[in-house]
Amino acid sequence: MNSDQLWEKVLAREESTNGLVYAVCTTGVFCRPSCPSRRPRRENVTFFADAAAAQRAGFRPCRRCRPDSSPPDLNFERVVLACSAQLLAGGTLSVTKLANVARTSERQLHRAFDEVVATTPRAFASAVRVGRARAALRGARRVVDAIYAADFASSRGFYETVGPTLGMAPDAYRRGGADHVLRYTVVDTVAGPAVIAASDAGLCAVHLGVADSAAIARLSNEFPRARVERADEELAGAALAVASLAHGRDAGRELPLDVSATAFQARVWAALRRIPAGETRSYTDVAREIGEPRAARAVARACATNRLALVVPCHRVVRANGQLGGYRWGPELKSALLEAESAECELEARGSVQARRAQVSTPVPDVSHQGHEEEQP
Numbered sequence: 584m585n586s587d588q589l590w591e592k593v594l595a596r597e598e599s600t601n602g603l604v605y606a607v608c609t610t611g612v613f614c615r616p617s618c619p620s621r622r623p624r625r626e627n628v629t630f631f632a633d634a635a636a637a638q639r640a641g642f643r644p645c646r647r648c649r650p651d652s653s654p655p656d657l658n659f660e661r662v663v664l665a666c667s668a669q670l671l672a673g674g675t676l677s678v679t680k681l682a683n684v685a686r687t688s689e690r691q692l693h694r695a696f697d698e699v700v701a702t703t704p705r706a707f708a709s710a711v712r713v714g715r716a717r718a719a720l721r722g723a724r725r726v727v728d729a730i731y732a733a734d735f736a737s738s739r740g741f742y743e744t745v746g747p748t749l750g751m752a753p754d755a756y757r758r759g760g761a762d763h764v765l766r767y768t769v770v771d772t773v774a775g776p777a778v779i780a781a782s783d784a785g786l787c788a789v790h791l792g793v794a795d796s797a798a799i800a801r802l803s804n805e806f807p808r809a810r811v812e813r814a815d816e817e818l819a820g821a822a823l824a825v826a827s828l829a830h831g832r833d834a835g836r837e838l839p840l841d842v843s844a845t846a847f848q849a850r851v852w853a854a855l856r857r858i859p860a861g862e863t864r865s866y867t868d869v870a871r872e873i874g875e876p877r878a879a880r881a882v883a884r885a886c887a888t889n890r891l892a893l894v895v896p897c898h899r900v901v902r903a904n905g906q907l908g909g910y911r912w913g914p915e916l917k918s919a920l921l922e923a924e925s926a927e928c929e930l931e932a933r934g935s936v937q938a939r940r941a942q943v944s945t946p947v948p949d950v951s952h953q954g955h956e957e958e959q960p
C-alpha cells in the first residue's frame with residue numbers, strides 16, 4: 584500500500600487498519616487513523632506499521648485515541664478468559680498462570696483487569712476465595728472447618744479477608760444468622776428500584792436495579808436463616824432518604840448504618856460520604872484524602888465492596904483520566920446517577936441565584952438553606 588492510500592485511511596478516519604498509526608513531526612505525537620483530532624498537514628505525516636515502530640522512532644502516543652493500548656474488546660476477552668479460569672480453580676491460580684490462560688503477559692493482564700473491571704487479578708482471586716469461604720461457612724460444623732475447606736493458610740487471613748464481608752461474626756454467619764431479623768423495603772427511584780435492608784442496628788444494604796423477588800433471594804442468600812421481612816412503614820424514612828439521594832440531593836446522613844468493615848474500608852467509606860453531590864473525586868484523590876496517597880487501587884477495591892449504594896456514594900469516585908471506572912450496580916447506573924446529580928446541582932445553583940435576586944427586592948431571610956448546613960457531620 585502506498586502512502587497516498589494510507590493517507591486516504593487517515594482522511595476517512597478508518598477504524599480497522601491493523602495497527603497502522605500515523606505520526607506528526609511537528610507535534611511528535613502519533614495517532615490511530617480513527618483519531619477524532621484535527622487532521623494534520625499531509626507533508627508532516629509519517630506512517631508506521633504499529634505503535635511500537637512509532638515509539639522506536641521517538642514519537643509519543645496521542646492521549647485521545649490511545650494508539651499504544653490494545654483495543655478494549657481484546658482486553659475484555661482476556662479478562663473473561665482469566666475470570667472463568669479463576670472461578671473454576673476456586674481462586675487458587677497465580678497471576679502467571681492466569682496470564683497464560685488469557686494468552687497475554689502479566690503486565691497486560693493487569694492493564695486489562697484495570698480497564699475492564701477496575702480491579703486486579705489478585706483482588707479478583709481473593710474475591711473468589713471469599714465467596715468459597717462464605718459458602719463453606721454456611722454448611723460447616725465449625726468455623727475452622729470452613730477455613731480449611733476454602734484453602735486459607737491461616738485463620739488470621741480468613742478473619743481479615745472474609746470476616747469483614749459477612750456483616751456479622753463468622754460463627755453467627757455459620758449458624759445462618761438465625762438471631763437476625765432483616766427488614767426490607769423497595770422504593771422506586773430515578774435510578775430504578777432500590778432495595779433497602781436494615782437490621783436492628785441500622786441500614787445494612789442498599790441494592791440498585793434489583794427486582795423485588797431478586798432482592799429477597801439476595802438477602803436470604805446472604806443471611807440464610809435470618810428472618811427477611813418486608814417492612815415498608817418502618818423503613819419509610821430510609822426509603823425517602825434513599826430516593827432523594829438518587830435524585831442528587833444531600834440526604835440520609837443521619838441514617839444509622841450497620842456495616843462491618845476493615846479499618847481501611849471504614850476510612851474510605853467515610854471519605855466518600857464527604858464528597859458533595861454533583862462532584863466527583865478520583866481514586867487517587869480519595870487515597871490522598873485518607874492519608875494513603877499510594878493506595879488508589881485499594882480505594883477502588885473498597886468502593887467495589889460497598890453494600891450501601893447511594894448512602895455511601897461510591898458512584899462519585901471516577902478514574903483520574905475522567906473515565907467512569909467500575910460500579911457494583913453497573914456502569915450505566917453510575918453515569919445516570921452522576922448526570923442526575925449534576926442536573927440537580929445546576930438547578931439548585933440557579934435556584935439560589937433567583938433566591939438572592941428575590942432577596943434584593945424583598946429582604947426576607949432565606950431560611951430554607953439553614954437546616955441544610957446543620958446536617959453536615
Ligand SMILES: [Zn+2]
Nearest residue numbers: 614618645648
Ligand atoms: Zn490521536
